[in-house]
Amino acid sequence: MTKTDGKSEAKASTPKNKHQTLTSPPRSNKRGRPRKADVLAREAALLKAQNEKTKDAENNTETAESEQKQEGKRRRKYTKKAHKKLDISARVFFNNRLSANEADTQRFIPQDEDCERFDEARKAMGEDIGENQAADGSTPSTPSGVSAGIGYQVKKIRIGSFEIDSWYISPYPDEYSRHPLLYICEFCLKYMKSEFTYQRHCQKCALRHPPGDEIYRDSNISVFEVDGRKNKVYCQNLCLIGKMFLDTKTLYYDVEPFLFYILCEYDNGGYHFAGYYSKEKRSAQGYNLSCIMILPSKQREGYGKLLIEFSYLLSKKEGVPGSPEKPLSDFGLLSYRSYWRRSIYEILLEQGVDRISIEDISVRTGMTVDDVISTLQTDGMLQRLPYGLGGYQLVVDVEKTKEYLSTAREKNPKRIDPTKLMWTPFLMKRPVALEGDVNGSAGIAGNSNGLTDGQKEDLDDEAALLSDLSV
Numbered sequence: 001m002t003k004t005d006g007k008s009e010a011k012a013s014t015p016k017n018k019h020q021t022l023t024s025p026p027r028s029n030k031r032g033r034p035r036k037a038d039v040l041a042r043e044a045a046l047l048k049a050q051n052e053k054t055k056d057a058e059n060n061t062e063t064a065e066s067e068q069k070q071e072g073k074r075r076r077k078y079t080k081k082a083h084k085k086l087d088i089s090a091r092v093f094f095n096n097r098l099s100a101n102e103a104d105t106q107r108f109i110p111q112d113e114d115c116e117r118f119d120e121a122r123k124a125m126g127e128d129i130g131e132n133q134a135a136d137g138s139t140p141s142t143p144s145g146v147s148a149g150i151g152y153q154v155k156k157i158r159i160g161s162f163e164i165d166s167w168y169i170s171p172y173p174d175e176y177s178r179h180p181l182l183y184i185c186e187f188c189l190k191y192m193k194s195e196f197t198y199q200r201h202c203q204k205c206a207l208r209h210p211p212g213d214e215i216y217r218d219s220n221i222s223v224f225e226v227d228g229r230k231n232k233v234y235c236q237n238l239c240l241i242g243k244m245f246l247d248t249k250t251l252y253y254d255v256e257p258f259l260f261y262i263l264c265e266y267d268n269g270g271y272h273f274a275g276y277y278s279k280e281k282r283s284a285q286g287y288n289l290s291c292i293m294i295l296p297s298k299q300r301e302g303y304g305k306l307l308i309e310f311s312y313l314l315s316k317k318e319g320v321p322g323s324p325e326k327p328l329s330d331f332g333l334l335s336y337r338s339y340w341r342r343s344i345y346e347i348l349l350e351q352g353v354d355r356i357s358i359e360d361i362s363v364r365t366g367m368t369v370d371d372v373i374s375t376l377q378t379d380g381m382l383q384r385l386p387y388g389l390g391g392y393q394l395v396v397d398v399e400k401t402k403e404y405l406s407t408a409r410e411k412n413p414k415r416i417d418p419t420k421l422m423w424t425p426f427l428m429k430r431p432v433a434l435e436g437d438v439n440g441s442a443g444i445a446g447n448s449n450g451l452t453d454g455q456k457e458d459l460d461d462e463a464a465l466l467s468d469l470s471v
């Protein structure tokens with residue numbers, strides 16, 4: 001005891017020990033105490049019989065000291081382990097504020113296994129992107145110059161008896177876009193992910209024609225007028241199909257201000273969807289067509305020009321010259337140029353060049369004056385008169401014109417027969433609705449006696465549309 005005390009006193013009196021005590025008092029105390037406690041414990045055991053109070057005190061001290069001793073042992077053992085594991089001093093953990101475990105940063109260093117997993121994931125990602133780009137840019141049926149973004153794309157659709165490759169990305173919901181093949185009901189245009197669901201739908205779907213009014217029928221060709229407000233879901237689905245084959249189309253969900261004209265082929269199975277075009281109910285710029293799309297499986301049958309001719313027939317019926325929405329796509333411009341040329345040539349040959357003006361051509365074709373002049377200029381048929389006379393003159397090579405028309409008729413024998421149109425212009429009823437809005441209900445009430453329920457419903461729709469537009 002005396003020896004031990006003397007040693008510890010001597011140690012404590014040296015500057016080194018003093019420094020240790022000052023810099024790390026807890027460790028120094030813990031180192032000293034257990035040894036002192038052992039001696040005290042032995043003393044307590046010898047003096048046990050002599051002094052019970054001392055014994056109790058020593059017992060308590062022994063318990064506390066033994067706990068500290070065990071803790072010190074554990075810490076030393078752990079420090080040794082950590083030291084061995086990390087190969088660093090046990091004293092550098094932020095001045096003992098962190099345990100060795102907390103200070104251990106090695107577990108955050110990526111291991112070989114982590115690196116391999118990362119490389120695999122990066123490789124898989126690269127392959128996905130590569131596949132998408134390849135699919136977007138090099139699909140055989142895709143027109144040249146297509147630039148599509150990275151993303152999920154429906155690569156094929158099955159509609160009716162046709163399986164068709166898509167050309168552009170259409171914004172179908174993600175869960176549908178992930179499926180390379182989408183099944184579409186050709187009557188209600190509902191899209192489905194699996195063939196099983198599609199077959200079940202076909203058995204239950206009661207629709208055999210577009211959900212609108214059949215306004216034109218000639219032989220096996222019919223055109224239906226569908227209101228975007230009355231059949232919103234159908235028209236949205238229609239636009240999603242359209243986007244797959246149109247690069248510039250941006251209309252998907254806001255279909256209410258539009259009317260859709262659906263071209264169908266009729267057989268015993270029903271009216272099969274072939275193409276469509278959309279038209280604003282009220283166009284400030286006088287557009288008579290917004291978007292036009294013919295299914296690739298039905299292209300090269302003259303349906304595009306048939307629908308263009310149909311749009312001009314409606315313009316003529318409305319008494320307002322119309323024009324397609326600009327800008328036109330490359331294919332659209334080619335189709336329109338061809339249609340305009342044929343229409344103007346027919347009028348010129350029928351009427352005679354000497355007795356017709358550009359305004360006459362505009363009225364008889366339903367085309368705007370600008371489109372008429374543009375076509376005539378492109379074909380070199382509008383020539384400036386010599387200086388001093390002023391103005392322009394029409395110069396027509398009759399033989400060439402006849403030749404062009406005969407070739408065009410051979411290529412596209414399908415024409416619209418105006419007598420088979422059963423249609424009331426949408427905008428002609430608008431002044432009635434306007435009067436009603438402006439002068440109370442007098443306008444509508446004054447004209448509503450002769451209206452059918454359907455026409456009254458249309459008037460309600462127009463009133464709603466006008467209120468939408470006024471907002």
Ligand SMILES: [Zn+2]
Pocket residue numbers: 185186187188189190201205206207
């Ligand atoms: Zn259906």
